[in-house]
Amino acid sequence: MKVSIFGMGYVGVVSGACFAKDGHEVIGVDLSQTKVDLLNEGKSPIVEEGIAELVQEMVSCGRLSATLDATDAVLKTDVSCISVGTPSRENGSLDLHAIEMVSGQIGAVLKDKDKPHTIVVRSTLLPGTTRDLIVPALEKASGKVVGRDIHVCYNPEFLREGSSIRDFYDPPYTIIGQTGTEAGDAGAALYSGVEAPVHRVSIEVAEGIKYVCNCFHALKVGFANEIGVIMKSLGVDSYPVMKLVCEDTKLNISPAYLMPGYAFGGSCLPKDVRALVYAARTNDVDVPMLSALMPSNRIHTERAVKMVMDTGERDIAMIGLSFKAGTDDLRESPLVLLAKALIGNGCRLRIWDPEVVEAKLMGSNRDYIESAIPHIGELLSNDLNQVLDGAKVAVVGNGKGADIGLLQNWANDNVLIDLQRVSNDLRGSSSKYDGICW
Ligand SMILES: NC(=O)c1ccc[n+]([C@@H]2O[C@H](COP(=O)([O-])OP(=O)(O)OC[C@H]3O[C@@H](n4cnc5c(N)ncnc54)[C@H](O)[C@@H]3O)[C@@H](O)[C@H]2O)c1
Known part of the structure; x- marks a missing residue:
């Protein structure tokens, strides 16, 4: 040429x-x-x-x-x-x-x-x-x-x-x-x-990729350096730590956790981020990037609350409550935070999560949810039709096992807010569909 x-x-x-x-x-x-x-x-x-x-x-x-x-x-x-x-x-x-x-x-x-x-x-x-x-x-x-x-x-x-x-x-x-x-x-x-x-x-995707790659590279450098100084302050050589971190190509150096979606939660990630940042602070080590993780996560849950409140509707169906698909663990689930905030803002909720319904909540899981959302049992159902019936907005937080066709039909007349991108078929199926970060 x-x-x-x-x-x-x-x-x-x-x-x-x-x-x-x-x-x-x-x-x-x-x-x-x-x-x-x-x-x-x-x-x-x-x-x-x-x-x-x-x-x-x-x-x-x-x-x-x-x-x-x-x-x-x-x-x-x-x-x-x-x-x-x-x-x-x-x-x-x-x-x-x-x-x-x-x-x-x-x-x-x-x-x-x-x-x-x-x-x-x-x-x-x-x-x-x-x-x-x-x-x-x-x-x-x-x-x-x-x-x-x-x-x-x-x-x-x-x-x-x-x-x-x-x-x-x-x-x-x-x-x-x-x-x-x-x-x-x-x-x-x-x-x-x-x-x-x-x-x-x-063209827009191609333009975006370059920035995302460079920001990711910068993020990796910042992450490695902040981990390095925390480990050093704890008397640990950061090299064997990071070498083994990098050796995990299943969860660490992999696409895992890299698709945009809803906030992180559960009984480990928030607790461990807080503990490491606290350890850094105790040792007078300034780690602004790691310190920003929890605030960034909180802002993301607030974004979801705002999306629902901005619809002006108050009859809300929540699809999923546990912190991720395939578990009944509700501890620090960002969907529980969302449910709590929506109830606090005067919304009437119905929640579909068969794994939670079937789990007969017990132990720390039960204590957590009862303190977060009293009378939660009255809001829960494992019948998706029943949960959607009468609602004006559905929020898909964890739609594993949900009937996507049913949600698609429902979204023709009602707002569907997707926090998970549970299926590409849902996206773009109706003008009333809105994804949290896509
Ligand atoms: N440097 C890198 O490694 C790198 C890597 C990937 C992407 N980029 C991107 O590629 C672009 C170029 O980066 P660079 O580092 O090669 O830039 P550079 O500053 O080294 O070179 C730009 C050249 O463009 C010339 N120029 C300006 N106006 C002109 C005009 N009207 N007509 C003809 N020439 C003109 C300048 O005289 C200069 O020689 C930037 O957008 C940069 O972000 C750079």
């Missing part, structure tokens, strides 16, 4: 050189005369393992060149990648000046270009930016319609500085955010030389 790349920074130079190595003809575009001159002399404007040699090889074989001339670059290529910088402003927001400028420049050239052209956006952008900023800028400058005359896809960049050439050839996957197949095909074709699964998703 003939590819122009706007922005010859870390991303632009590495991907340009790698695309060229894979056989594409690449023209790099930048505002910096120095970078353009260096590239045309076969020298890399950035320092990166292996990049000096690769740039030199690709420039001398004629597959990589650079220019200041955006018009020439767009006219000579079929695909334009955008990898200009999106730096932080002082308040944390993104400076999109360069993105807007490049979109306008490319659009202005496309006004008079007859051949089809695809724009592959690679800069890191918050979800909605391609749709709300790049597409309008391209359409305004070109007078053409994106999706019909011009194609746009979003392809996030997962290179890490220091190992970016290796990362280019060994990515976890290639993500193509597309509105139409034609745009996505051109984006995916750039990676024909890379062996990795290609996932085609919406």
Whole structure:
């Protein structure tokens, strides 16, 4: 393919050189005369393992060149990648000046270009930016319609500085955010030389993934460091601890606990988080991230209460009460907190949880629920129809074993608030359906 790349920074130079190595003809575009001159002399404007040699090889074989001339670059290529910088402003927001400028420049050239052209956006952008900023800028400058005359896809960049050439050839996957197949095909074709699964998703999902990955990486670093200082304060070497934590690929380094849903609870997680944070405090160790876990969890339960109260309805069916599916344990169940808050706010509740009904509550479980919700027995039923009958809002907290078809039908006329995403069939089945975090 003939590819122009706007922005010859870390991303632009590495991907340009790698695309060229894979056989594409690449023209790099930048505002910096120095970078353009260096590239045309076969020298890399950035320092990166292996990049000096690769740039030199690709420039001398004629597959990589650079220019200041955006018009020439767009006219000579079929695909334009955008990898200009999106730096932080002082308040944390993104400076999109360069993105807007490049979109306008490319659009202005496309006004008079007859051949089809695809724009592959690679800069890191918050979800909605391609749709709300790049597409309008391209359409305004070109007078053409994106999706019909011009194609746009979003392809996030997962290179890490220091190992970016290796990362280019060994990515976890290639993500193509597309509105139409034609745009996505051109984006995916750039990676024909890379062996990795290609996932085609919406542009907004593709934009979001990059931020989520980076925030997750930052979260992991913060978590490991806070655990390190707590362990140190307790006289424990954090290395064997974290090595074994990482060895558990079932619950720790795995998708477990990573799908958005309702708050955590039960007899272990809240108790143990509180104890470790208390131990840190006792030893004068400041761990803001771990200290934020319980408040974050509480805010999530408050979010559920607000969703119900905002409906204005007061006859509520709760689907599930125990802290997770497959147990009758009610201790610190965030669904019990929800039920308590709703009753306190004047709601009339009926609760469906066959596991709790059948368990004949006893021991600490019974003491807990009786102190949290007196006369709970009167609210509970194992007949879903009976619980839904007369209710105006149903809250699915733990819908294991519930008749999804019944809930789906019911949601045609009544509000259904889903805290669990118990079934993808429920989502989108009615305009009265609302998920807590999707
Ligand atoms: N650096 C990384 O490792 C990395 C990894 C993944 C994603 N990203 C994202 O990729 C994007 C680029 O990052 P970077 O580190 O390569 O940026 P960078 O600052 O190193 O390079 C950006 C380049 O764009 C050029 N530029 C600005 N306006 C231009 C215009 N109108 N026309 C042509 N060139 C123009 C600048 O002169 C500069 O050379 C950012 O959104 C960043 O968040 C970076």
